[in-house]
Amino acid sequence: MSPKKTMARTAALILFGTLLVSAAIKFIYAPADLDTGGVSGVAVILESVAGMPLWLTNTLCNIPLFVLGWILLGGTFIRRTLAATALMSLELYLLPDIALSSGGGLAKIGRASCRER
Numbered sequence: 001m002s003p004k005k006t007m008a009r010t011a012a013l014i015l016f017g018t019l020l021v022s023a024a025i026k027f028i029y030a031p032a033d034l035d036t037g038g039v040s041g042v043a044v045i046l047e048s049v050a051g052m053p054l055w056l057t058n059t060l061c062n063i064p065l066f067v068l069g070w071i072l073l074g075g076t077f078i079r080r081t082l083a084a085t086a087l088m089s090l091e092l093y094l095l096p097d098i099a100l101s102s103g104g105g106l107a108k109i110g111r112a113s114c115r116e117r
Contacts, residue, residue, distance in 0.1 A: 014084045022091035030054055031099035039065065040088075055093035058085070 001009070025040055033048050035041040043057035050057075062085050069078050 010080070014080070015087065018084050018088040019091055022088050022095060026054065026092055026095045027098055031097075053093070055089045058092055059089045062089075 021040070025036055025044065028034070029036045030044050030047060033044070035044055039061045040058060042061050043054055046052050046057040046061075047054050066078060066082060066085075069081065
C-alpha cells in the first residue's frame with residue numbers, strides 16, 4: 001500500500017474509532033454516571049462532580065500526559081495520539097446530549113479500530 005493510502009486509512013480508522021468511543025461515552029456512560037476508565041473515565045467523573053463539559057475535562061486531563069509523552073516518546077508518536085484526542089474532544093463537544101441503553105459494544109469497536117495495525 002502506498003504511503004498516502006496508508007495515511008488515509010489510518011486517518012479514517014482514527015476518525016471511526018474516536019466517533020464510536022465518543023458516542024459511547026456521551027450517550028451511555030456519562031448519562032448513567034458510569035466510569036469508562038482512563039482519562040475518559042476521569043472526564044466523566046469531573047463532568048458529574050464539577051459540571052464541566054466532557055470535551056473540556058477530556059482535553060484538560062490529557063494536557064499533562066501529552067507533555068510527558070512528548071518528553072519521553074518524541075513528537076512522531078505523539079502526533080497521532082494528539083490528533084485522536086483532539087478529535088475525540090471535538091466529537092464530545094458536537095454530539096448531542098441524549099442517553100442510550102448500552103455503550104460497551106460501541107466503545108470496544110471504537111477502541112479496536114484506533115489501534116495501530
